[in-house]
Amino acid sequence: MYDSLRKKIFGGDNVVSLSDVRYLPRWIILIIDIIILVVSLFLSTYIIEKITQREFIYDDKSLVFLSIIVINALFMYVFKTYAGIIRHSTFTDLFKLLTSCFCTMVTVATINIFYFWFTGGKFILTPYLILYFIISFMGLFLFRLYVKEFFHIVREYRRSTLKKRILVLGIDEQSIAIARAILDNPSLPYHVVGFLTQRTDSKRASLLGKPILSKEKIEKHSKEELLVDGVIIIKEMMSKDEMNSWVNLFLEKDFNIFKAPSVQKLRDSDLGGSIRNLQIEDLLNRKPIKIESEDVRSRHFNKTILVTGGAGSIGSEIVRQVAQFNPSLIVVLDQAETPLYDIELEMREKFPHITFKFVLADVSNKHRIEPLFQTYNFSMVYHAAAYKHVPLVEENPHEGIIVNVLGSRIIATLSSKYNVNRFVMVSTDKAVNPTNVMGASKRAAELFVQSLQNVEGNKTKFITTRFGNVLGSNGSVIPYFKKQIEAGGPVTITHPDIVRYFMTIPEACELVLQAGTMGHGGEIFVFDMGEPVKILDLARRMIKLSGFEPNIDIKIIYTGLRPGEKLYEELLSDDAKTLPTHNEKIMISKDPSMAFSEIESMINLVTRAAVKRDKVEVVRILKTIVPEFRSNNSIYEILDK
Template sequence: MKIEYFKNRLAQIFWNGDNSLQLKNLRYLPRWMVIAIDVFLVVISFCISFLVVENIATSFYQVLSIFQQAVFFTLVYLASFFVFSTYSGLIRHSTFVDIFKIAFACVASTAVIVVVNYGYYLIYDQKIFLMPFLIINMTTTFVALLLFRVMVKRLYSFVSHGKQKIYDVLIVGVNDDSIALAEALTTSKTQSFNLAGFISFKNDHQRIKILGKPIVKYGSKFYDKIAPMKVNGLIIAGSQLSIAQKNELVDKALANDLKIFNVPDITQWTDKEDVSTKIKEIQIEDLLEREAIHLDDSQISNYLEDRVVLITGGAGSIGSEIVRQVSDYNPKCVLILDQAESPLYDLELELKEKFPDVAYKFILADVRRRERLESIFEANDISVVFHAAAYKHVPMIESNPREAVFVNILGTVNLANLAVSKGIDRFVMVSTDKAVNPTNVMGASKRAAEIYVQSLQQHSTGTTKFITTRFGNVLGSNGSVIPYFKKQIESGGPVTVTHQDIIRYFMTIPEACQLVLQAGTMGNGGEIFVFDMGKPVRIMDLAERMIKLSGFKPYDEIDIKIIGLRPGEKLYEELLSDDSKTLPTHHQKIMVAKDEPYGYENVTRYLKEIEIATQDFNDDLVVMKIKQMVPEFISKNSVFELLDKKVKL
């Protein structure tokens, strides 16, 4: 405890203290200081060597005085320091290369002195320096210079990591990525991780060592084997494990109080980055991902390359990722439309840096304003529209149903009608699983938009293909449950779950957008494409796992509270209604929902009634009209439940 206190106190005084000794602001020792210290060590080594040799009772040659010999030695070593640039590296980050430099400098200096010594002997038949003295001095000087660098490195680590936990880790796997990671850790600028060994899934690795570290076979007795090693962390390097293997490994590691870290494939590293900056604690998103999607890039290129593409809601989570992925297919121009000024500006800065060769137009506009949209369509030769603009937060929309009508329904109507009138080739609408048997206004408004797009496809004689894509929750999107849980955990809890049995489908943002692009190549128009969302996730399990990944114990250090279902929320989402059937497509993760389209005249009549209802500022009337258009819309846990009886009457 005293050592730990002393260490933390040193860190406070020298590193974090409010005084003149804030060493963290001193990025490195100046070169002149390194040279000065090295020269001082040369002088000290000379003195030590002299005392050692003098005690052997050997007489020194009298050609030069001891002072003159010391000056000569200092000048020779100083010259060798410049020749071998022993001062050029950062002392606190010294490596084997720096050790070799000072070794060469010491050997070269001694060699020069030996040459001078025997040259003088050949001319004057007398030596200047004793050979035992030269050997002892070379050894002493090398050790002094080496100890100086080791002490600086240790002191820097001691002070800079006064309050930072250092992990003794095992690296998962024995392959090029894991070995490269291990080598990088041994020369890392920061000492956050100590390599304890490797984990192998094969028997033939157990009798060998890599970098002097053991290889432990992963099996039923794995955690008993590593107990004596005092390991407190595992690092998963690259993508060598499947998602199922990674989940199994993480669950068992968490049960044994081990921290789990991730590091990307070696191909994603850069020489400028210290490997420690690439090692991150594993996130829940890493465990919910699924195997990589294989796209038909040729088909996607056929309808995106050299085309003008409009993406609405382009600054949002889904829209911005669609923008990034579309940018890889050489579009002629990408129009990014959003009403949120700051996110749109941030995206502009990002895209200009990442895709300098792609032409972009950043359009601040609102899909509710038809005149503004019409001017955009007229000014640009748009071929493809990705419609991702929508209000999506269920409780917020439940309290503001008129806004859902304006944006989710009428905004879609504006865009779809313009797509037909301007002869747009493809119109891809991003929908949601909440549109299936909706229990809230948000889902019902998206279902109404689906209905209109399908009916317009049947009614229109134009060439526009309307394609609807439907999927569930995406990981990391704005306002989604995972960022919300993270904030609650960071603040000490409790983590709030609406119901202990609630489940949700999850998909990563890149995966969802890849499938949106792929679905855009399919069908003749009017189809609703449903994505394979995998297995649903129990939100209670998700909360418990996230708490464990953060290093806490659920219900003990971080509590979980059940707060009840929110307005309009249901226990599970569906991707298909009871009356829908699915047909497979050529892509295994995309299916076609065979929803029977509504008649266009009836749909437009419903929409007209909904639009008129919004003018009365009567939420009940608005929701009533939506329920008439979407008869499967049955409110749950909402003030609008009473309307369901009126609709039936």
């Protein structure tokens, strides 16, 4: 310690932090304690003399005082009252002080008795001794208490200067519980400085000793004036509109925005990991679809399930959700080797009691697929395998036909042939009035699947689900923007006016499971996806949530629409009608359909063209199958003329 202080003082740095003073030497503590004893002795004498109006009656006052101090110091040495680190004093240290003072009083009282026997007088009067015992003990105790509290205050101050100064949004029980948990956990990097509410009647009130600020005050002052770094919100306690309103204000004021779990999900052990930066997904989330768990469970419990594209974003989530209903077997099929291996490792760890079979295969290879239907008596088939990236499929339309159309045909036909109870196809909103090959190929697959429903002898219920962009899926815009922001920009957007619908992966898969339960065959289910989101607004919010300023710290540039891309996605075709279901978030789209013989012959034509790698012929036939298909920003626009 001395070397450290000497280097600071004589090495040019004259600032000595309290953190550099580890602890005082024991002999200094003993000297301070003796000084307290001397003061206590004189103070007790002064009090007695003032009360009795008489001076100390003994001639050799200094000898008596010295004897008492020596005896007390001796017992302090015996009980090592000076040995502990004061700022870490405990009840044990307090007990040692009490014992040493008590032993001192008993010893002096014993000397008094012997002194009286031999001299007939008193060494010291009992009132002096009792008062000295009380004052000396209190003095020694308060010295340690004040030192302990002083270091605690200094430590908390130093911690608070290093922590983020945050407000807690809300003054309800949930918000108070979160604030108390943060205050009680000194290891967290947050320091609660107050609460925030929309109410205006709480200006002079406080919670947990912290002030309550109104929304009006936040609007009128900057975060520098408020001495606040950020805000913690509890997402579950607010509606989407309330959350957007608050977040807009916080982003405008450049606050860091953190989200905390609800009290029901809160555990002290993982509170630090539960408080995270607010993500753009939190602002786009809606209330999830309400699943009739018993109906879904009965469809999957002890059944054999096939999931194609089971290693993809949607397919893997379907596998996760289906596994919760304890099927007898889940066959996961995908042509991507590494993602299939990853989902295998995850499923075998999370669901060791479920039987899985992971199959590396292409859905367009009938000779590879049919043995699976022969071997396993599938009850449910979820068909999520597809090529979905618009520019890639636009450049390679023949490959899109092979997987999206031929693959769907093979899986659906085999499902009917082997009497699968239900076939659920995952489609896309890009199949509605398509402007690209990918969307048109999915619409062609929809038409074929629908047509199978009315084929003579068919016992399978064919069901289609259609939804928009999925948050966090492979290749989706949000992970793409995140990578660009982490790299320092720029963030690239194809067009300033482009808008898209969004939903989460769990929501999408809940729709698929719900549709498989409620469908009677031949339906196309669409989801009420709320309001579309402008991609430019999405990018700006993501940049702000990352702590940057759009077009200052992170540039936004426009690259132009990609081949086949359109500004607005639709969930329903122009001439489609919708029917409600018992779930207000799910509707049935009554799109035009085709007879099986007609669509089958057209599928044969486009498949032969795809095998020949004749791109133009593939798209020309596809436009015949899907007459509403109008190419946009694509070389195939010439075919529309």
